[in-house]
Amino acid sequence: MTAKAKYQDVLDLGEALNIKDGNVTEENGILKVKGEAKTQYEKNLIWDKIKEIGGEKPTDILANITVADTSVYHRHTVKSGETLGKIAKHYYGNASKYQAIFKANSDILKNPDVIYPDQELIIPNL
Template sequence: MTAKSKYQAVLDLGEKLNIKNGDVTEENGILKVKGTANTPYEKNLLWDKIKEIGGDKPSDIMANITVADESVYHRHTVKSGETLSKIAKQYYDNASKYQAIFSANTNILKNPDLIHPGQELVIPNI
């Protein structure tokens, strides 16, 4: 199995996330991947997928993933049925951090219990 085929799920995720300036080469059994993620959250998703496949310190892949916008952790478009607590759980693994999301979005939110599908929320770096 080539390194590229082993890490195909990482490459597929990169395409799904629309990673910019992507480049993939394989030399001597080592997959070299580079590109620019939109946000730190997307970069983390890629690294999580790499570790899921290759373990905590994979020796058959070298990834150089930069981030285009470090000013926010991510930008999230609200879907039907979501709450700030659910969104906080998704990004921070802690539902009680919903207040940080609310505080970062007071320009469009007046009440943390009232969010609507289609709103784009800033998920702040915390």
Template sequence: MKLKYQSVLNLGEQLNIKNGDVKEENGVLHVKGLAKNQYEKNLLWDEIKKIGGENPTDIIADISVEDASVFANHTVKKGETLGKIAKHYYGNAMKYTAIFEANKNILKSADLIHPGQELVIPNL
């Protein structure tokens, strides 16, 4: 089972999932850990579903979220816009206004962001 879900375990390592524990019992993989935020938890679940389908029966994942007050945190990269960031996290570029509103303490305009800025991606 570990081999089948190795990409999930690798992703957990890449995301620095805390308190990670993996064990196999009776053909079922039990995975436990603490993700930084909901976005990272969703990434893990998306990877699980990609391998095991919508409701896999050969894996039980207990992934908690360390900070449920935000959806994610994002460091702005060169060439990004709030629209591109919103499209990445929400699947909808028009949700950029939610990101702008959540970051008014550091952003003066939705059209002006700079590489290196740390943005809060709010829960919708």
């Protein structure tokens, strides 16, 4: 199995995330991946997928993923039924971090219990 075939799920994820300036080459069994993610969260998704496939320190892939917007962790569009706690749990693994999201969006949110579908929220770097 070629390295490209092995890491096809990583390449598919990069495509789904619209990674900019993507470049993939394979040399001597090593897959070289380059591109720019919109946010740190998206970069982390790519790296998590790489580690899921290749282990904690894979030797058959070299990835150089940069981040376009380092001022935020991510930008999230609220879906029906979501709460700040659910959003915080998704991004930070801890629902009680909802306060950081509320504070970062205090210009559009007046109450942490009231958010609406299609609002775009800043998910701050912690």
